[in-house]
Amino acid sequence: MASEDWQIIWFTAWVSALSTLCILPFGLGTAWLLARRDWPGKSIIETLVSLPLVLPPVATGLILLKLLGRRGAVGGFLHDYFDFDIVFTWRAVLIALGVMSFPLLVRSARVAFEEVNPRLEEIARTLGAGELRVLFTITLPLAIRGIVGGMLLAFARALGEFGATIMVAGNIPGKTSTVSLAIFQSVQLGKDSHALRLLGISVALAFIAVWTSELLLRRKKNLR
């Protein structure tokens, strides 16, 4: 395999991992709020969080492009005041992957939090524990397998992301080209064997992520 292929695989893997890490605190916070609290407008947030799952990825990408482009609300502000561009850079890939995989992390983590018996948290409080101690010593340890399973699913989703990424980051070789984009480009150029090699790598990475996630979830069931 050519060195540029390894560069594409490496870039896809690390930007997927980084996007998963970046969405982790927001995803866990959202999941915990959805699982443990009631507040006005909760159903709207639930729907918004799930939207990237049902919207065409290119539609999500277009929304991001309009927001983050130089004429967009966020992108325009960053360009004008900080001379900082997002679209058509690796940062756009990172944001596209994060947005597209966010719902999977939130859904898995929410189920994991909901499965923690609230009575355990209440009893921890009667024993003198504050909210942070309850979170870090009871809730998170008991939900950890579901959370890690969600992270792996989010990572796998990020590995295969195409539509939103090409809209907001384009397909710039050596800069924003991911495995999915490279496969698409190879097929378009008639380089089928190259596309198949990348496909094999892509399948292997996704298989390992989903398989590990399933193993964790199965182990969680067996522990109950």
Place this chain on the structure above:
Amino acid sequence: MNLALKNINLPLADFALSVDLTITAQVTALCGPSGSGKTSLLDLIAGLRRPESAYVQLGDRVLCDTKRGIDIPVRERRIGYVPQDLALFPHLSVRRNLLYGQRSRDAAADNLFSYEHVTGVLDIHALADRGVAKLSGGEKQRVALGRALLSSPGLLLLDEPLASLDSALKSRIIPYLTRVRDEFHVPMIVVTHSVEEVQPLCSQTLQMERGQIVRC
């Protein structure tokens, strides 16, 4: 013990919990049919349920007074609660379960009872390194009781401590509860279906029906 429960009003599914009494006995049995509001009353005392109105005073500490906007947080109430399902932390060893409450306190001087004393009285010292999933029903009961004691409570709430045990185990747990009463002198409210079972332990019996104390 001096536990004042005044002007309590907590709406439940079919009726409201409505209580007005003062408990002075060292150990009080709270009995009544299922769904009569016994557990809700314990939850309210522990601060786990927010009432529409309530005045709760334990000794000289006002824990809740809705009229004056006082509502001491659960973690600061110092009320040991052993729920019916025991709620032992399944991912922690027996030792870490037992020490959970003790470590929560800011100053070591606040700990009323030592780990050695509590585990000795309850005969659970040898279980320290085991996981809670591997304990028998009676052992779990004693660990939950020990965990509550080690949080240095001013009041112990025991919700159906004998309900999940067979008759042989029940007769073995009662002496431990008696030892806790005599060794640690922590006031207790024991919720039970059967007053006879906890009669040797209790000095006062309250009968509850549809959210109200109907007999003292």
